[in-house]
Amino acid sequence: MTIVPLSTYLKMYRKRTGFTHDDVAFLLGGMSGTTVSRHERSHRLPILKTALMYEFIFDATVRELYEGVFREVQLRVRERARGLCSSLERQPRNPTRDQKIAVLRRIIAEGEREIERAA
Amino acid sequence: MMQQNTDHLRVLAVYPYRRGFGFAVLERGKLVDWGLARLYSKETDEFLTRVEAMIFRYAINIVAAEETTNARRSPVAKQKVSRLLAFGKDLDIQVAQVPAVTIRGVVGLEPKATNHELSSRIADYLPELAILLPRKRKFYEPEDDRTFVFKAVGLAIATLCG
16 A cells, blocks of 8 residues: 655655745746745645646656646546446447547556556 | 665654754655744644644654653653654554664664764765755754754654664
8 A cells, every 4th residue: 555645746846956935936937935835735736837837947747746636637537538438338349439448448557557556 | 775665654753852843754765845843832732733734734644753761852852752642642643753773773874973974874865955964063062953854854764664
């Protein structure tokens, strides 16, 4: 069993660089240190552009920065993929349907691998 | 350094001192958070409130503190540690007490190694702490507060490895 990841590891990456909230806010532009603190405490999620800026500043993927959020999203998509896959399997065979099913099975398998790794 | 499979644990190590406490949060060999928390009240309630906030923020599995029974620590520090351990038990969280010798042993130091040697060794393992490393103190100078962060990190490492 592994621990449930924290929803964000932004603070860890920021402290590794030695930057303050205000330093990061300056790099992001048009933002205050308080907003950065809210992102770190998961009181607020950054917009896509800000998340990509974090990725660039801290040299870590958004997936690594928001590991907990990623796991949550992955779980949700996997469940929905299962539903879509079973409804597609009931349809008559054609190349598009088969391709979709292959992608969905990859999504489901990847999610299951993550769960096994966590167990 | 990390020998056991401790993937399922997130440790909060707390090292109280006169003006506050050093803390470190460690999981899967990663140092998630670390630093010094200053306390403004002499009561242990503020100390416990701050620790509680960290326990919930990081969903802590183990709270670690130094084994103070035979340690040369102030009565206030000893009292804080015992309150912390009781508090951890109240919250139904595993608590661990690690002797200072174990901390030094886990990072490959002699039991009589100085605090500066301990801090330097930990900074070698965890380069993100290098900026906090205080210079070697003169014998007439008091201990630099930043040393307590290294002590907390050492506690966390010893808890996960021991």
